[in-house]
Amino acid sequence: MKAAPTDQLRLLDLQGMDTRLDQLAHRRRTxxxxxxxxxxxxxxxxxxxxxxxxxxxxxxxxxxxxxxxxxxxxxxxxxxxxxxxxxxxxxxxxxxxxxxxxxxxxxxxxxxxxxxxxxxxxxxxxxxxxxxxxxxxxxxxxxxxxxxxxxxxxxxxxxxxxxxxxxxxxxxxxxGQVDAKLVALYEKVRADQGGTGAAPLRQRRCMGCMLELTTVDIGRIAAAPEDEVLRCEECDRILVRTPESGL
Structure with a gap:
């Protein structure tokens, strides 16, 4: 899947809001x-x-x-x-x-x-x-x-x-400001992965599963076009590149 880098970054903001909504729902129940x-x-x-x-x-x-x-x-x-x-x-x-x-x-x-x-x-x-x-x-x-x-x-x-x-x-x-197909993919992954559909790549580590990526994976990600939507090989979440990715 292809999506503008800005849309991919917005997924992280969307994930932050969804995480907060989940936290509020849990707090309300408990x-x-x-x-x-x-x-x-x-x-x-x-x-x-x-x-x-x-x-x-x-x-x-x-x-x-x-x-x-x-x-x-x-x-x-x-x-x-x-x-x-x-x-x-x-x-x-x-x-x-x-x-x-x-x-x-x-x-x-x-x-x-x-x-x-x-x-x-x-x-x-x-x-x-x-x-x-x-x-x-x-x-x-x-x-x-x-x-x-x-x-x-x-x-x-x-x-x-x-x-x-x-x-x-x-x-x-x-x-509503993010590509609809990207949002649909994010929602599906989020449902499959217990509430987290997108995670940033930070210092060569997927912040979804907290595992450090291999050298091969880092090379693949560094070579990928900016608009390519990447997935973590370990947890299958959408992996969003940021200035802190360490590529």
Whole structure:
């Protein structure tokens, strides 16, 4: 392929812009803020699940407390009614009096047992509510942290995207100034060679594969016409001659 030496030199500028675009894309994918955000979001999901579980547990314990309070109230009401009957003097039979006194004593023991159950349930409820309050506070802090990290990531993305857009515009303008066939060859080689399609020959070394050329290769390049498009024998990239080639 033949191409004007100036067009070949422009390939190096084009390569520089493509390299910068690749660097920006890599930086965008690997921002520390993105990894930090993933960590915060994972913790936030965990905390939300824990909050839901604690709220469910609280509801269950609240139902237990309501039942315990009802049980105590029922026994207390019955004991009060029995005591009123006993105190009224309406029960005169010795057996009925004995039975009533026995029932009042049994109800007192039953009430004491139920009040112990109620106290235990209330203590569990207090513990669950404290744990829930701690989880909610931690969840809220995680949500605030997520918003802050996301804002930093978005700001970094914005800066990267702005530079990438400016570079892409300049790249498009420059590509339009280079022979279309040369650009097409460059794009193909760049795709085949992991992002580098053209490299300068500097001090007899291909700056694409960083290998020093042989004496035979140097002789071939020195004898080639200025408009001939050269390729590195080792890496197959377009090799651009410059004043620093050492020919």
């Amino acid at each position: 921002l520390p803020e993105s990894a930090e955000l993933e960590r915060v979001e994972a913790r936030l999901r965990e905390l939300r699940d824990l909050v839901v579980a604690a709220e469910t547990e609280r509801s269950d314990v609240e139902r237990e407390r309501a039942k315990a309070e009802t049980d105590v109230a029922q026994v207390r009401d019955r004991a009060r009614r029995d005591q009123q009957r006993l105190d009224s003097g309406q029960v005169t039979s010795a057996k009925q009096l004995s039975d009533l006194q026995h029932e009042i004593a049994s109800l007192a023991r039953r009430q004491s047992d139920l009040e112990d159950v109620e106290l235990e349930v209330m203590e569990r409820l207090e513990s669950v509510e404290e744990r829930l309050a701690g989880l909610v506070a931690e969840r809220d802090r995680a949500e605030a942290e997520r918003a802050e990290v996301a804002a930093r990531r978005d700001a970094a993305w914005s800066g990267i995207d702005d530079e990438a857009a400016t570079t892409a515009d300049l790249r498009g303008t420059l590509a």
